[in-house]
Amino acid sequence: MVHLILVFTWHINGVVGSQVQEDAEEIAKRGYEVIVLYPWHHDIGSKRRNVLYQPVAISIKDNTNIVTSVISALGDFARVLSRLIHELYDPNQVKLIISYEWSGALLGFFAKEYLKRPMITSVNSVESMRTGEKSLLSLSVRGLEMRFLHASDLIVARTEEAIVRILNEYRIPSDRVRLSSSPARMAFIVEEVLRTFESANV
Amino acid sequence: MFSWEYPPRIIGGLARHVYWLSKALARRGVEVTVITLDYPETPRVEHERNLKIVRVSSYGYQSSDFASWVHQFNLNMIEAALEEDASIIHVHDWLTAIAGITLKHLLRRPLIATFHSTERGRRQGSIVEAMQSHIHAIEWWLAYESWRIIVCSNYMKYELRNSLGVPEDKIAVIPNGIHLVEVLHAVDVHQVRRRYAEDWEKLVLFVGRMVYEKGVHVLVDAALSLLSRSQDVKFVIVGEGPMRKELMDKAYRSGFGHKFYFTGFIEDLELYELYRSCDVAVFPSLYEPFGIVALEALMAGKPVIVSDVGGLSEIVINGVNGLKVPPGDVHALSSAIEYLIGNPEVMRAMGENGAKIAREVYSWDTIAEKTLNLYLQVLQEYENNPWKPKKSVK
Numbered sequence: 001m002v003h004l005i006l007v008f009t010w011h012i013n014g015v016v017g018s019q020v021q022e023d024a025e026e027i028a029k030r031g032y033e034v035i036v037l038y039p040w041h042h043d044i045g046s047k048r049r050n051v052l053y054q055p056v057a058i059s060i061k062d063n064t065n066i067v068t069s070v071i072s073a074l075g076d077f078a079r080v081l082s083r084l085i086h087e088l089y090d091p092n093q094v095k096l097i098i099s100y101e102w103s104g105a106l107l108g109f110f111a112k113e114y115l116k117r118p119m120i121t122s123v124n125s126v127e128s129m130r131t132g133e134k135s136l137l138s139l140s141v142r143g144l145e146m147r148f149l150h151a152s153d154l155i156v157a158r159t160e161e162a163i164v165r166i167l168n169e170y171r172i173p174s175d176r177v178r179l180s181s182s183p184a185r186m187a188f189i190v191e192e193v194l195r196t197f198e199s200a201n202v
Numbered sequence: 203m204f205s206w207e208y209p210p211r212i213i214g215g216l217a218r219h220v221y222w223l224s225k226a227l228a229r230r231g232v233e234v235t236v237i238t239l240d241y242p243e244t245p246r247v248e249h250e251r252n253l254k255i256v257r258v259s260s261y262g263y264q265s266s267d268f269a270s271w272v273h274q275f276n277l278n279m280i281e282a283a284l285e286e287d288a289s290i291i292h293v294h295d296w297l298t299a300i301a302g303i304t305l306k307h308l309l310r311r312p313l314i315a316t317f318h319s320t321e322r323g324r325r326q327g328s329i330v331e332a333m334q335s336h337i338h339a340i341e342w343w344l345a346y347e348s349w350r351i352i353v354c355s356n357y358m359k360y361e362l363r364n365s366l367g368v369p370e371d372k373i374a375v376i377p378n379g380i381h382l383v384e385v386l387h388a389v390d391v392h393q394v395r396r397r398y399a400e401d402w403e404k405l406v407l408f409v410g411r412m413v414y415e416k417g418v419h420v421l422v423d424a425a426l427s428l429l430s431r432s433q434d435v436k437f438v439i440v441g442e443g444p445m446r447k448e449l450m451d452k453a454y455r456s457g458f459g460h461k462f463y464f465t466g467f468i469e470d471l472e473l474y475e476l477y478r479s480c481d482v483a484v485f486p487s488l489y490e491p492f493g494i495v496a497l498e499a500l501m502a503g504k505p506v507i508v509s510d511v512g513g514l515s516e517i518v519i520n521g522v523n524g525l526k527v528p529p530g531d532v533h534a535l536s537s538a539i540e541y542l543i544g545n546p547e548v549m550r551a552m553g554e555n556g557a558k559i560a561r562e563v564y565s566w567d568t569i570a571e572k573t574l575n576l577y578l579q580v581l582q583e584y585e586n587n588p589w590k591p592k593k594s595v596k
Contacts (some may be wrong), residue, residue, distance in 0.1 A: 059343045062335035064269050071273035072340065074280075075303030075347070082307040091595045106277070113284050114308045115595055136266035143263045144274075 004093045005032045005190070006084075008077065008108035009100040010070060012038040012053075016100055016124050019158060019183075023098070023122070024051040026183035027190055032095075037080055037107075039073060056080045067140050070103045077107045091115060096194055098122065102141065105148035112151075118197045120190065121152035122180075126165045146170045154193055156180045204279060204291070204298035206272070208238035208255065214411065215378070215494045216294055216318055222381050226570030228253035232577070235286050237279050237301070258282050269336050276300040290314060290577055296321070296337055299344040310591040312349040312584045314576070317341070317358060319491045322365040324415060326489060342366045349580050352573070354378045354492035355513035361491070374576050377513075379569035380497045380560060394479040398463050399436040404543040406435055407480035407504075409473065409495040410487070412443030417486035417509060417529065422449050422462075424486070424535035429458045435543060438476060442467045477502035481549060482542050488529050490514045497564055500524070500556035505549050507538045523556030 007024055011017045020036060021044075028034045028050035038044070040055035056076050063069040085091040097119040099108035105121045112119040127142045149155055149170050155177045157163035163179050166172050180186045203224055207217035224234045233252045239260040240246070248255040258278035265271035279301040283291075292314045293302035299315070306313040321337040322329055329338050345351060345366045351373045353359050359375055362368040399405050406425070410416040418439065425437045439449075439462060446464060453462040468476075477483065483499035485508045492513035496506045500523055508514040509529035518524040525542065527534040542549050584590060 059346075060336070060339045062332065062339045064267050064332050064336050067266065067270045068273055068336060071270075071277065072300060072336075074277075074300055075307060075343070078304045078307035082310060086310060086591045086593075090593055092593070110280055110284075110304060110308065113281065136264055137270075139264035140266050140270055140274075147263075 002089065002093045003032050003095045003194075004089055005034045005096045005098060006081070006094055006108070006111060007034060007036040007098045007100070008104040008111065009036065009038050010073075010103035010107070011100065012036075012041055012044045017044070019122060019124060020100055021051070022183040023186045026187040027098075030187055030191065032190075035084060037077055039076075054080055054084065065137050066103075067137065067144065070106055074107060074110065078110065081111055085115070096120065096190065096197070098190065099148075099152070100124075102127070102145035102148055105152055106144060109148055109151050118153040118193055119151070120154045120156055120193055121149060122156045122158060122186070123149070123162050123166060124158045125162055126169065128165060128169060129161060152176075153197075154178065154189070156186060156189055203234055203236045204283075204293040204301055205236065205238050206260075206275070206295075206297040208236055208257075210244060211239055211241040215492075218381075218494070219316075219318070219378055220294055222379055222566045223570060223573065224253055225250075226379070226566040227574060229567075230570055230574055232574060235288065237282050237286075237298075239275060254286075256282050256286070267333065269333060272297055273300055276304075280304050284308075289581060292316070293344070294318065296340045296344055299340050303344065303347045306347060310589060312580050313347055314350050314352065314580060315344050315348040316352040316354075317345070317362060317491075318354065319358075319489075320361055320365050323361055323489050323491065326415070345372075348372070349584070350374055350576060352376050352576065355516050357512040357516065358491045374572075376569060376572045376576070377564055378492050378494045378497065379566035380494070380501050380564045381566060389475050389478040391479045394475045398438050398476075398479075403434055403436040404482075405480040406437050406539060406543070407440070407476055407483045407499070408437070408485070409440045409476075409483070409498075410485065412439075412441050412446040412449065414445065415487060415489040416441075416443075417488045418445060419449060420486045420488075420509075420530055420532055420535060421484055422452060423532040424539065425462070426453070426456050426458060427532060427536040428540055429456075429461055432540065433461065435539070436461055436463065438463045438465065438480065440465045440468055440473060440476065474498075474502070477504060480504055482507060482539065484535070484539065485509070485514055486527070486529070486535055487511060487514060493517055496524075497560055500553075501560040501564075503553040503557040505542060505552035505556060507535065507542065509535075519555075519559075521552075523552050523559055 009020045024034045035052045037054050040057050058073050060072040094115050097108045097112045099105040099121045131138050157179050205220040207213045209221050224236050228234050235254045237256045240257040260275045291302050291305050294316045302313050345368045354377050359373045450464050453459050483504050483506045485496045490512040499506050506524035508518050510526040511529045520526045525538045527538050
C-alpha cells in the first residue's frame with residue numbers, strides 16, 4: 001500500500017521553495033510517496049529525485065492582490081488534487097497533508113477537510129515579520145494566517161522568531177508547535193504525526 | 203445551492219430567485235440545501251421539510267477589497283458544504299464561483315451555474331479596472347467549469363456566447379419566476395393610492411436599484427418632459443442606490459418636485475400594494491438580463507412600458523401587454539407614458555393580457571419543473587461519465 005503525502009505550497013522557488021524541495025526529498029527517502037502541488041512556474045530549478053512535482057495551471061491571472069490570487073487558485077488545486085486521488089491513486093492512500101506558509105495552509109486545508117487527514121503547516125515567517133504595515137491587505141493576510149494555522153494539526157516553525165510570533169500573536173497552543181531548522185528534523189516530525197494519527201485511528 | 207443572498211438578506215433580485223426556486227424544488231421532492239450568508243438574528247441552520255438553509259459567516263475578517271471579502275466567504279461556504287451531501291452543485295453568479303468550482307473537483311459532482319448577469323453587461327461592455335477584469339475572469343472560469351449553464355433570457359444566452367465564449371448547447375434558457383400569492387393578495391387600491399397621489403392623478407411606478415444601468419435618469423427626464431405638458435400624473439420611484447440623491451435634486455430643482463415620490467427601499471408587502479395600485483409601471487433599463495420587476499407588475503395586472511433591451515424585450519409583447527421604447531430615448535418614453543395614461547381602456551386590456559401570460563409562463567412551479575428536468579438530464583449524463591469517482595474517502 002502506497003503511503004502518499006501531499007504537499008501544498010504557493011512558493012516553489014526562494015527560501016520557502018528550497019525548504020519545500022529539501023523536506024520533500026528527505027521525507028521521500030523514508031519510503032513515502034511525496035507529491036508537491038505548486039502553481040505552475042516555468043522554472044523550479046533542479047528537481048529532486050523521488051518526489052513528484054505536480055504543477056497546477058492557474059486559471060485566474062487577473063487578480064487584485066495576493067489574497068484573491070491564492071483563494072481563486074483553490075479550484076485549480078482542487079482539480080489537480082481530484083485527478084491525483086480519483087484517477088492516479090486512491091483517496092485512502094493519502095496519509096498526510098503538509099502545507100507551507102499561510103497560502104499553502106489555505107490550499108491544503110480543504111484537502112485535509114475532504115480527506116479527513118492531519119495537516120502539518122511549515123511556517124518560515126508570519127505576516128508581522130514580513131511587513132510592519134497595518135494596511136487592510138496585511139490585516140487580511142494576518143486573519144487568514146491565524147485561521148489556517150489554528151486549523152492545522154501541527155505547526156512547524158522554521159526559525160526561533162517564527163515560533164515566538166506564532167505562540168504570542170496567534171495564540172496557538174504550544175503543544176501544537178514544533179521548531180525545525182532542518183529537513184531531517186521535519187521528516188522526523190512527519191513520522192511522529194503519522195504514528196500518532198494511525199494509533200488514534202486504530 | 204449557493205447564493206450570497208437569501209431572505210431576509212436581500213441585496214437584489216438574486217435572493218428572491220433562490221428563495222422561490224429552492225422552495226418550489228423542495229415542493230417537488232428535491233432535497234435542497236442552500237448555503238448562503240449570515241444575517242442578524244437569523245439562525246445558522248434552518249430546516250423546512252426537505253429544504254435546509256445553512257448560513258455562513260460573512261463578517262469578522264478583514265478584506266482589502268470587495269473580491270477579497272467575497273472569496274473569504276466562499277472559504278466558509280466550502281467548509282460548510284463539505285458537511286453536506288449533494289448530487290449536484292448549483293451556484294448563482296460569480297459571487298459563489300470559487301466555492302462551486304472547488305467543490306465540483308473535490309467531490310467530483312456536476313456543477314450547474316445560473317448567470318443572472320455578467321460583469322461586461324453590468325459595465326456596458328467596458329472591462330477596465332483590475333476588479334472588473336478579475337470578476338470577468340472568474341465568470342469565464344465558472345462558465346468553463348460548469349456542466350450546464352442556466353440563463354433567464356435569450357438575450358443573456360447571446361451575451362454569454364459573445365462575452366464569455368460559451369457554446370450555445372451548454373446553455374439552458376429558463377426564465378425567472380414570479381410568486382403569485384403575494385402579488386395577488388387583497389389590496390385596498392383606493393387607500394394605497396391616497397398614500398402617494400391625489401385621486402385625479404395617474405400613478406406611474408418605477409421599481410429598481412437607483413443605478414445608471416436601470417435607466418431611472420431617463421425616466422426622470424421623460425417625466426419632466428411630460429409634466430411640462432400635463433400635470434395629472436405622479437411618479438413613484440421605488441429603490442435605493444447611488445443615483446437617488448442626484449435625481450431627487452434634479453426633480454426638485456425643476457419645480458416639479460411635488461410630482462415625484464422617491465420612496466427608497468420598501469418592504470415587499472408595500473411594493474406589491476403599489477404594483478396593484480399604480481396605473482402603469484415603467485422600466486427604462488439600459489441593461490437588463492431579465493427584468494423580474496416588469497414581470498411582477500404584469501402579474502399584478504398592470505401594463506408596462508419597457509426599454510427594448512435584454513430580457514425586458516422578451517417579456518413584453520409590444521401592444522399586447524405593454525409598450526417598448528428604444529433604450530435611453532427620453533422623448534419616446536415620455537410619449538408612451540402620455541399615450542397609456544390617456545387611454546384607460548388600452549391600459550386595462552394590456553393589464554389583463556399581461557397577467558394571463560405571466561401566470562401561464564412564469565410561475566415558480568413551471569420554472570422549478572424546468573430546472574428539475576435539467577438536473578435529471580445532467581445526472582443521467584454524469585452517471586455514465588468516467589469522471590464520476592470510483593472510490594469514496596474512508
